[in-house]
Structures are given as C-alpha cells and as structure tokens.
C-alpha cells in the first residue's frame with residue numbers, strides 16, 4: 001500500500017517557515033537509518049533526518065557537551081566502557097552492562113557494595129546510548145532530593161513536575177544511588193512518580209544503581225519503589241567484596 005504523507009502532516013511548522021504549500025511525498029521518507037518515517041522528522045543540515053540520527057550526530061560531534069546536557073557531573077564525563085578498569089572478578093558485571101547497551105530494553109539494576117564502579121558502569125551505558133542517538137538523562141537521586149525543597153508550595157510543585165517530566169520522558173534514564181538517604185513521604189512520592197513514568201512507557205530503558213538489594217529497598221522504603229524497579233527488570237548485577245576505588 002502506498003503511504004502518502006504530506007509535509008503538512010509531518011511538520012506543520014516547517015511549511016510556515018518555508019512559505020510553501022504541502023508537498024505530497026509518494027514514499028515514506030527515510031533518513032538512511034532504516035527507521036520508517038517516524039513522526040519526528042525534520043530537515044537537518046539539508047536532509048530529512050529523524051531525531052535519533054540528529055542526536056547521534058550531535059553526540060558524536062561533542063560527547064562531553066551532550067553528557068553535560070544530560071546532567072552528568074563533570075568528574076564522570078570520561079566514564080565509559082573503555083575507561084573502566086575491569087578486574088577479573090568484574091568481567092561478568094562489565095559484560096552484562098555492555099550486553100544491555102547493545103540491546104537496551106527494560107531495567108538493569110546494579111546493586112551492592114561501594115567502590116566497585118557501579119556508577120561508572122551506569123554512566124558508561126548512558127554514554128553508549130547517547131552515542132546511539134537515544135535521549136538520555138542522568139539523575140543522582142541524593143542530589144535531586146537536595147535540589148528540591150520539601151515544603152509544599154506552588155514553586156516546589158512546578159519544580160517537581162519539571163523533574164518528573166525531564167526524567168520520565170528520557171528514552172534512557174540512569175537513576176544513580178537510590179537508597180543513600182533517609183526517605184520522607186515527599187521524597188518517596190517524587191521517586192515513585194519518576195519510576196512510574198519510566199516503567200509505564202511502551203519502551204522502558206532504565207539503569208538503577210543502589211547500595212541495597214531490592215529486598216532491602218522494600219524494607220527501608222515502601223514496596224512501591226521496589227516493585228517499580230522490578231517491574232521491567234531484565235538484569236540484576238550484584239557487586240560484592242572488598243575493592244579499592246577505581247578512579
């Protein structure tokens with residue numbers, strides 16, 4: 001069946017700018033990546049380009065800038081699979097993270113003792129997906145809680161909605177260091193809403209790091225948080241034993 005899509009349907013704003021009438025496109029437009037005419041096409045550098053290809057090229061052009069924009073702190077801008085010092089007993093952990101980055105789908109949960117490089121591996125996944133053209137976001141949970149005041153007023157409510165939208169909408173979200181702090185009903189509700197946004201999407205892509213396993217998270221907070229992490233979990237990677245800081 002012939003698909004007819006007018007530019008008017010695909011990008012109404014563009015027509016206005018070009019002051020042109022709708023052009024009927026006989027074939028689905030493709031930008032070379034194989035994705036069939038997704039609704040997010042735009043003319044970019046003179047070519048029809050989907051958002052994933054646009055983001056991919058932007059990230060390839062300046063990965064540090066792209067990571068900063070995703071919220072990655074400066075001291076983690078170099079964290080990648082290449083810069084991970086992979087000791088023998090971490091080989092499987094490392095492979096699990098690479099496997100996930102190669103076919104990102106569902107939630108990968110990295111948990112256990114400190115100083116094994118859980119965050120490093122989480123950010124390595126994020127970096128990889130950023131270079132694949134996914135929209136990515138980094139959320140350091142304790143910092144998120146510090147950034148948002150916990151008194152209920154309209155400003156806090158706006159900020160809360162902003163965070164939920166930012167972290168909920170990203171195609172890939174890294175929630176780093178869940179469980180490092182004392183939970184209050186406010187914090188728990190915020191975290192729950194972010195997790196819920198992610199896991200109720202058609203395509204969930206999320207990495208969660210924590211010092212606690214799911215059972216401990218369930219005991220320390222309410223079951224709402226742990227069930228949201230577990231809901232689309234495809235891989236649990238446990239880090240245990242003595243290890244010195246790698247970085």
Ligand SMILES: [Zn+2]
Nearest residue numbers: 031033050053
């Ligand atoms: Zn494309």
